[in-house]
Amino acid sequence: MSPRLVLTGPMGVGKSTVGQLLADRLGVGYRDTDDDIVAAEGRAVSDIFVEDGEPAFRALEKEAVRQALATHDGVLALGGGAVLDPDTRALLAGERVVYLSMDVEEAVRRTGLGAARPLLAVNPRKQWRELMEARRHLYEETAKAVVPTDGRTPEEVAEAVLDALELKEP
Numbered sequence: 001m002s003p004r005l006v007l008t009g010p011m012g013v014g015k016s017t018v019g020q021l022l023a024d025r026l027g028v029g030y031r032d033t034d035d036d037i038v039a040a041e042g043r044a045v046s047d048i049f050v051e052d053g054e055p056a057f058r059a060l061e062k063e064a065v066r067q068a069l070a071t072h073d074g075v076l077a078l079g080g081g082a083v084l085d086p087d088t089r090a091l092l093a094g095e096r097v098v099y100l101s102m103d104v105e106e107a108v109r110r111t112g113l114g115a116a117r118p119l120l121a122v123n124p125r126k127q128w129r130e131l132m133e134a135r136r137h138l139y140e141e142t143a144k145a146v147v148p149t150d151g152r153t154p155e156e157v158a159e160a161v162l163d164a165l166e167l168k169e170p
């Protein structure tokens, strides 16, 4: 079993919003590895970061992604940092992965200053730029298609994803 498509990209780019729309349009289920981790742990992502540290979260995430790729046949959204893991990147090589991208101003608008996103809690513009410098090439190398989301509605982004992968609705 393999997902119909996999969405990657930074925090707040719209993976959950667009992923749900795509799942509805394709008539399949939607799954999100952050949600899988929260459900299994019974704690928020931010609590796992604070209580156990980022490496512990990354270990949970690696396993959650492996499981989801093996058991989910709908639309799958990955946590923003999932592509940091080399084994996860190797698994993604066989998947229809779409990287949803945006610029920094759009990122600040969409994520705000919320403590729910621990990696952006302090000085979000600077944090976001640094994260993207470290990760942009990983998003790009794992993706079959890159879909910019700036200035597009979630519906327009979903349409662009279907076009990029040449997926047809049922």
Ligand SMILES: Nc1ncnc2c1ncn2[C@@H]1O[C@H](COP(=O)(O)OP(=O)(O)OP(=O)(O)O)[C@@H](O)[C@H]1O
Binding pocket: 009, 010, 011, 012, 013, 014, 015, 016, 017, 018, 034, 079, 080, 110, 111, 117, 149, 152, 153, 154, 157
């Ligand atoms: N194309 C869009 N245009 C404007 N706002 C959007 C768009 N897509 C998503 N949003 C808004 O941006 C915010 C973040 O979206 P969403 O939660 O879907 O992102 P995400 O990539 O799943 O984030 P996370 O990595 O934290 O799970 C939400 O408030 C959502 O309504």
Ligand SMILES: O=C(O)C1=C[C@@H](O)[C@@H](O)[C@H](O)C1
Binding pocket: 010, 011, 034, 045, 078, 079, 080, 081, 082, 116, 117, 118, 119
């Ligand atoms: O970009 C990241 O490293 C993260 C993104 C979110 O989806 C969560 O997985 C968590 O907040 C870490």
Ligand SMILES: [Mg+2]
Binding pocket: 015, 016, 017, 032, 034, 077
């Ligand atoms: Mg999400």
